[in-house]
Amino acid sequence: MLGKFITGKLLQYFIVIFLMLTLNFLLPRLMPGNPLVFLAGEDVGFMSSAEKDAILDKYGLNDSILEQYGTYIKNIFTGDFGYSYQQKRPISELLMERLPWTMLLTGLGLVLSTVIGVMFGAISAWRRGTNTDANLLTVFMFLSAMPSFWVGMILVSIFSAQLGWLPVFGAESAWSNYTGMDRFFDIGKHLILPLATLILISVTSTFMIMRYSMLNVLGEDYIMMAKAKGVKEKVIKYKHAMRNALLPVATVFMLSLGFTLGGATVIETVFAYPGVGRLMFESVLSRDYPLIQATFLIITFSVVIANFLADLIYPLLDPKVGSRNG
Amino acid sequence: MVNSRWKKYWQVLTSNNIGLFGLILLVIFLLIALLAPILAPFDPTDRVGAPFTKPNGQFLLGTNDVGQDILSELLYGTRISLLIGVIAAFISILLGCLVGIVSGYYGGKVDAFLMRLVDLVLVIPFLPLMILLAAFIGPSFWNIVLVISLISWASPARVIRSQVLTLKTKGYVEAAKSIGTNIKVILARHILPGVIPIALSQFVLAASHSILIEASLSFLGLGDPFTKSWGTILYYAQARGAFLTDAWIWWVLPPGLLITTLVIGFAFTGYSLEEILNPRLRKER
Numbered sequence: 063m064l065g066k067f068i069t070g071k072l073l074q075y076f077i078v079i080f081l082m083l084t085l086n087f088l089l090p091r092l093m094p095g096n097p098l099v100f101l102a103g104e105d106v107g108f109m110s111s112a113e114k115d116a117i118l119d120k121y122g123l124n125d126s127i128l129e130q131y132g133t134y135i136k137n138i139f140t141g142d143f144g145y146s147y148q149q150k151r152p153i154s155e156l157l158m159e160r161l162p163w164t165m166l167l168t169g170l171g172l173v174l175s176t177v178i179g180v181m182f183g184a185i186s187a188w189r190r191g192t193n194t195d196a197n198l199l200t201v202f203m204f205l206s207a208m209p210s211f212w213v214g215m216i217l218v219s220i221f222s223a224q225l226g227w228l229p230v231f232g233a234e235s236a237w238s239n240y241t242g243m244d245r246f247f248d249i250g251k252h253l254i255l256p257l258a259t260l261i262l263i264s265v266t267s268t269f270m271i272m273r274y275s276m277l278n279v280l281g282e283d284y285i286m287m288a289k290a291k292g293v294k295e296k297v298i299k300y301k302h303a304m305r306n307a308l309l310p311v312a313t314v315f316m317l318s319l320g321f322t323l324g325g326a327t328v329i330e331t332v333f334a335y336p337g338v339g340r341l342m343f344e345s346v347l348s349r350d351y352p353l354i355q356a357t358f359l360i361i362t363f364s365v366v367i368a369n370f371l372a373d374l375i376y377p378l379l380d381p382k383v384g385s386r387n388g
Numbered sequence: 389m390v391n392s393r394w395k396k397y398w399q400v401l402t403s404n405n406i407g408l409f410g411l412i413l414l415v416i417f418l419l420i421a422l423l424a425p426i427l428a429p430f431d432p433t434d435r436v437g438a439p440f441t442k443p444n445g446q447f448l449l450g451t452n453d454v455g456q457d458i459l460s461e462l463l464y465g466t467r468i469s470l471l472i473g474v475i476a477a478f479i480s481i482l483l484g485c486l487v488g489i490v491s492g493y494y495g496g497k498v499d500a501f502l503m504r505l506v507d508l509v510l511v512i513p514f515l516p517l518m519i520l521l522a523a524f525i526g527p528s529f530w531n532i533v534l535v536i537s538l539i540s541w542a543s544p545a546r547v548i549r550s551q552v553l554t555l556k557t558k559g560y561v562e563a564a565k566s567i568g569t570n571i572k573v574i575l576a577r578h579i580l581p582g583v584i585p586i587a588l589s590q591f592v593l594a595a596s597h598s599i600l601i602e603a604s605l606s607f608l609g610l611g612d613p614f615t616k617s618w619g620t621i622l623y624y625a626q627a628r629g630a631f632l633t634d635a636w637i638w639w640v641l642p643p644g645l646l647i648t649t650l651v652i653g654f655a656f657t658g659y660s661l662e663e664i665l666n667p668r669l670r671k672e673r
Contacts, residue, residue, distance in 0.1 A: 209600055223633070223636070324514060328608065365511065
């Protein structure tokens with residue numbers, strides 16, 4: 063059964079990737095206007111006809127549409143995302159440069175917002191119906207209603223521009239040549255505000271799910287049993303309730319990666335943080351279409367992989383699912 | 389009978405503090421949107437003062453980089469943000485209802501296929517996809533509406549499907565089926581009345597999401613350049629570095645507060661509607 067479940071999921075993810083690849087392939091070819099503009103960016107006007115021919119040749123625009131599709135798929139799977147004619151560099155090189163920063167930001171953001179959301183969700187459920195619960199709910203609802211980029215702008219205004227405590231933009235100081243611990247602290251200082259923004263906007267979903275799941279667990283018979291036996295409150299709370307309530311949070315952790323990466327796109331833009339999201343924004347600004355597409359694909363790949371990992375890990379966490387598979 | 393049911397919903401909604409608060413916020417924003425020409429001291433597209441004027445008696449929130457009155461921009465922006473949110477939410481709920489009802493009522497292979505489709509759409513990272521689409525089809529009011537609604541129908545479809553599944557097992561629906569009632573009649577008379585309240589709460593929640601998404605797209609420079617929404621105002625504030633100067637208090641703070649308040653208005657109304665319509669949820673809280 064587990065095998066069938068995994069195969070089904072794998073098939074589903076392959077379809078997602080296939081559809082997104084096809085969409086990416088069709089967009090520049092279906093839009094009105096010269097497809098060359100979409101494939102090479104808006105700079106085609108400045109190109110010589112030899113350069114244009116080279117691009118036409120590379121994308122095989124004179125071949126049949128099926129042949130073009132074949133070449134396109136082959137290129138993607140050999141890691142060739144094309145060439146950014148505006149940045150004059152291969153796109154895969156650009157992506158490799160930017161990916162580590164996005165992974166640092168979203169990875170830390172995801173872990174910290176999950177920890178914070180779980181803690182407050184548990185407190186809220188444990189004190190259900192009290193003022194603490196109501197206040198926490200209100201605060202977290204407000205957090206989820208704020209536009210992410212605006213939270214970032216306000217934080218920069220207060221902590222960088224007004225107070226001067228933290229750097230305004232970038233991932234590290236330019237031309238500083240810091241090494242070792244100095245560089246580590248420099249990167250850390252630049253990370254604080256974007257990270258705080260990401261946590262503030264993504265913490266609510268974990269909070270809500272943890273609270274809901276904890277409420278369900280607290281209503282179970284074994285909790286009542288433990289209380290009746292006179293087990294200490296702390297033990298019930300941490301050992302019995304929280305451990306069981308964590309299960310749904312674990313799935314959401316991976317699934318919210320899509321949301322977090324989307325949020326990171328906007329946040330990286332505000333802080334000029336050199337990640338993949340900022341790269342996507344820069345490519346939108348300069349109408350560098352191949353780069354827009356490549357950044358979109360790499361984000362989709364990451365999300366699909368994370369989803370699949372979540373599916374693999376889930377049975378290990380949930381004893382009920384595990385035992386059913388013998 | 390239907391009338392009395394709506395009356396009941398209305399009573400529960402207004403007796404619920406959070407719902408009432410949300411509803412009041414929505415009414416205020418609706419009034420601002422409708423009365424914008426009366427409330428706004430200037431035409432938001434006119435260059436009425438010197439650029440970057442600080443707030444004073446004439447320009448309560450100062451002027452922007454080309455000398456337009458920020459307060460008037462904000463008041464008129466209510467129209468765009470509200471309109472995009474509501475229309476996008478309406479289309480996505482319409483799609484969601486269609487998929488949810490077909491899926492839930494017919495079941496079997498149709499259901500399996502449609503639900504797989506929903507799973508697929510939910511996996512796609514929606515904001516990057518929207519950026520991709522908006523970049524290719526170009527920024528305009530209707531393109532933004534289209535892009536938002538094409539992505540956000542999936543989770544309402546799932547909620548509505550489960551409601552249809554519940555309704556289907558009700559005695560009166562089975563009875564109507566067994567005496568060979570026309571399927572259109574069953575759908576119109578028995579299924580739809582049970583679906584509409586759920587669709588309404590989903591609509592309100594979808595509107596709050598749409599407003600946030602529109603703000604993000606506009607902030608990234610993918611908004612309609614001819615109609616300034618709150619997100620567009622923040623895009624210019626960012627591009628001109630307003631958040632690095634004292635201007636953040638009158639140029640950056642207000643649009644974000646308005647977005648947050650409008651989203652809260654929709655979210656509070658939506659959550660309390662959900663609580664009213666889903667007795668299981670009510671018990672658990």
